[in-house]
Amino acid sequence: MGFNGQGIRRFQNQKEIEKFVGIKAYAFPECDGIGGVYKHRHEDFIVKEITKSGEILTNYDDGYFIISDQDSEMYTTFILQKNNIDTFEAIHLISKALKVPKSKFSYSGLKDKRSISLQKIAIKGNYGEELHNLRIPGISISKIHHSSKPIKIGSNQGNYFVITIRNIEKDTNLRERAEKILDLVSTHGFLNYYGLQRFGTFRPNSHLIGKFLLKNSFKQVFDEFVTQLYSSESEQSLKVRSKLRDDNDLEWASKNFPKSLNYELMMIQHLIEKPNDFQGSVNRLPQALIRLLISSFQSYLFNELISLRVEKGYPLFEPVKGDVISILDDVNGDLTHVSYIFGNGYDQYLLKALAMNRGAIVAPLIGYDTNLNQFPLFNELFIELLEKENFNRSIFNSHYFKEFEFKGAFRAMINKPQEPQVIEIAEDDNFPGKMKMKISFSLKSGSYATMLLRELMK
Structure with a gap:
């Protein structure tokens, strides 16, 4: 990721966008991915809800x-x-x-x-x-x-997926390679990152806006939301954002921004009526959007903490001293509020729970009521993250966190799909000379299929 002379935030590929939102590690980096592309056609990505009864x-x-x-x-x-x-x-x-x-x-x-x-x-x-x-x-x-x-x-309960991956290089070992990775993620799991959808597809910056909101940096909120340029967005959006940034002509912007940028227009209109009232322009935004922006920052911190843990060389599938284990309500079930710190005397029982898929290592989703001392290992990692991100813990006392009830929670570090399988491998009718692969699997609610695909495709 870099900037050119015109101030456009540029990404060379999807991996650079992933790093920008904290997605940096793989569960099985030693396994080569199968490559390819997904969502080439919308019918290549089928998702069906699974009810509580299954x-x-x-x-x-x-x-x-x-x-x-x-x-x-x-x-x-x-x-x-x-x-x-x-x-x-x-x-x-x-x-x-x-x-x-x-x-x-x-x-x-x-x-x-x-x-x-x-x-x-x-x-x-x-x-x-x-x-x-x-x-x-x-x-x-x-x-x-x-x-x-x-x-x-x-x-x-979750979602069932049937996904077609296209434009895969021909390889006699393709099925074997894919099934090896799917077996590994079924047995051990993949990193339970929040996917790119959480942060914005063409402008992956909702976490930055959320961070500026919590810091009460309302001018920065406006600049990032309205005038920051991203190479992945449409030419029309780039043109109008760039002109507003260079000329600061709000009246012109109110007449020329496309109607699809309705949130930007809300903020611009407020500043025309009340110049320099950036806080007021933010308050014009729908409450649901503000909640989403703050949630994105919370998700970004989770992603960064998981990546930092991997970077430090801690094992992914085994707990170390200071890890928190949540007991699940059933085999491969949901997290409960019953949790224990590994290394405090219950280790043999916690290891047994993990082996039986009745427990999960969890990482904090930080909110105003989070006590990081209850997450000893991640507390150490969070101190490093604070320095890198250039903010202090006081932002978690922001009235936005309390107003929208971001009390804090935790999320499983690893996600295990149910019954992943290769359904079909065939010649790709959209990419001559290449192969396509259809796979299916189920994930718990709140999980991202794209993060499993990332592990498979690399």
Whole structure:
């Protein structure tokens, strides 16, 4: 990553972008990847939610129920299949068509835009008939039912993926190489990084904006959000951002920034009305976006801590003194709040829990209530990270952390996919002379399939 004379933040390849957001290490660097590209076509990336009962969602339509009782506490649930549309946009389109506020929608999580995805959505109220008759390009709706409850974030068990990797060099050992890596990640796991989607695809800077927010550096928030240039964004965006940065003509910017840059336009308009009120311009942003920006910085710190641990030579799959082990609620289950520090007298039991897939080494997601003394090893690493990032712990007392309830939590350092397998290897119809590979696997909620692909493809 570097800057040219025009102040554009440039990345030569995806690995440079990954390093920029803290993704630096591999679980199995000794294994050569298979190469290739994913998401060449949106239908190459299929993701389906897995319910708490273990059911993989399908769009097979079993009819629908129209609720005659207009109970305001009732919810209408349905399966949303979207093709090459992100979750926010799909909900916006449905909301607009039904004339229902977006605040009435609930769902378990966001799905990749460049994909075919199936997820369960709920709307407060009775909209069975309207949903049944709805026709929107790229969107299909099935399994319309009623429920007494909304859908909570993270309420699904996980996601099932079917992914086609293209443009792979021909190799007689291709299947063997791929299956070796998939066996390793199935047995031992891969690094549970937050993926690039967390930070922005074309402008991977949401963590920087979040950091400036927490430091109350509102002018820096504006500069990074509105005028910082990224070589990966569109030519039109580069042109208008560059002109505003060079001329500082807010009136011109308000008329010439594309409407797609609506958040930037909100901030620009505020500064026209109240010059130099950068804090006020930030407060114009939707609360959900501010939450996302702060969460991105929290995710960045997690990524950096994991990378620093690897850099220091600590083992990935075995605990060392000062590690924290969380007990899982089932075999390969979810983390619980029951945790122990390795090296404090319970080691034989903790090693047994890890061997039985009933425990996981965890790293902190730092919030205002995090006591890093409870994470002895990561506390040492965090002190190094503070120096590198040029900030101090006081930013975790920011009112933003408290206002949005970023109390702090922890996240598994390693992620084990369920049943990863190579489904098919064939000649690539999109890249003549190359191969394509179709794989499938399941991941827990909150995991990133792209991080498993990164380990496989390198």
